[in-house]
Amino acid sequence: MQPIISQIDYEIRLVQHLLSNRFLRTENGKLLTARSISDDTVGFETEDSLCREWLLSIYPSYHFYDGFETLDLCHQYIQSTNYDNELFRIVQFHGQFFAVVYENARHQQVIGRETSYFTKNNLFLCAKRPPSNLMTKDRNKLPPIPLIYYELHAFDPALKIYQLHKETHVYQEVPILEAIEYAVLLGITFKDIWYLCDSPHAIAHNRALLNLYFNQGHNLTLFGKYSNAIAINPFQRLVHLQKGRIEHFQMDVDNPRSQQRLVPYREVRRLHEQMRTRPIQFDTSLQPI
Template sequence: MLPKISQVDYEIRLVTHLLSIRFLRPFNGKLATSRAISDDTYGFETEDSLCREWLLSIYNSYSFYEGFETLESCLSYIHSTNYDNDIYRIVKFSDQYYAVVYENSQHQQVIGKEVSYFTRNNLFLSAKRPPSNLMIKDRHKLPPIPLIYYELNAFDPALTIYKLVKKNSIDYMELPVEEAIEYAVLLGVSFKDIWYKCDSPHAIAHNRAILNLYFAKGHNLTLFGKYSKAIAINPFQRLVYLQKGRIEPFQMDVEDIRAQQRLLPYREVRRFHENIRTRPVNFSINDSDS
């Protein structure tokens, strides 16, 4: 079963947890975050108003898909692949199981029952199953910003991560979440589906402030959207929404703020067209321009 929790109950659970770990801080009836959303106030917005809008947007920013129904079926998939078994972790979420690979930003996979997500060429792509020839680059893995794990945990506090005991074994062991949190974060990224407008100076500043919670500030994602002439950007799925309803992928190295995001040439867009995620676009959460 995928999460069954009302939005109100979800927000109570999430805020309570974020306060307990001091990610959120109350001050005179107002809220602030440990990672400041904005360096300064601008227009008529404050840290408190941005923080509350962000909290109200989280519940509907997730679009879940099914995992394997049993741990055994997830293990069976892992043993059937061309990749070393020991690079996988299994994330149990809402009584379903997902096989997850997080070697570094260049090699990531999330495999569910009928759909999978994977990185290639700094894109985040989708298919029924990942290709069998993804390159594994020797690159240091940086720790992720854990916020998406906290958001997932509010849907399912029983979230659990497992690993195989030995390379070719069917035995597995549970891991402390703090030792494998990046796998839960990556699973959450594959669920996360929200668009941020970037077609006005206010929208650029407003949504950049919220995205500072999820990405290093140097990425400047809404500014990239502006220069790409996009109406909105979905940085979790690495997509931009352009004029006339066109959706295109963009390349992004989440671990290197010096590497500039870029749109694909038309020929490359056609090459990856069938692997681009195209769920319905909804701007209702972040469509304020004033």
């Protein structure tokens, strides 16, 4: 799947949308993020250049994969699984359909035509299909930060979400705000961007950017530093270590007090095939890579 909108048109649409819902604001001719984004999450209030840098980084941070061609094919996949069909929502994006489970941070699945994501042991893993024996975790679902939904909306304002009707057993469209976390989770699987964490300046700079997407208590760039990483990709939950090594890390998204952890060495090779990566090109500036 390729974006059908140019980067310039995308950025115009995104900024207009973010201004209309007050995620962005203007002050003395400069762009700033809103002080309060969602619950305890606060955007950076800073100079115009950092805000513009962030906006310019969004379009190339998305790397799409294909969904099912029709809603019926997506529904057929859901019926073939061992999971309760009512756990799933179907997200329609760019005319394709993705099966999504977002029970809580410990039990998530996103299934496309040939690519799927799932959570297991605080890892975010990629495979052709999720395992059939993922455990359902009894845990509250916290409201997501909606920014990634806004970013997806700028790619496709016609994005829709469907839920299985209990009586008719037919998928029916539901209001976005009632199921926005499913669109956010789908967007996370598309979003693939690296942030430098190899210097004090890079750590502070990129921490400000990541605070737009994650609770500030996670301190992802500091975790990268203490892991001796060059860069961190928190959306795919990967770190780029010395000598070109890329490894998974464990993260409890809903609990900023829980420390991120590198995968034990004995697990690294076993999990290496369960990541979706592209060649990394480092930028000498402090922009995301």
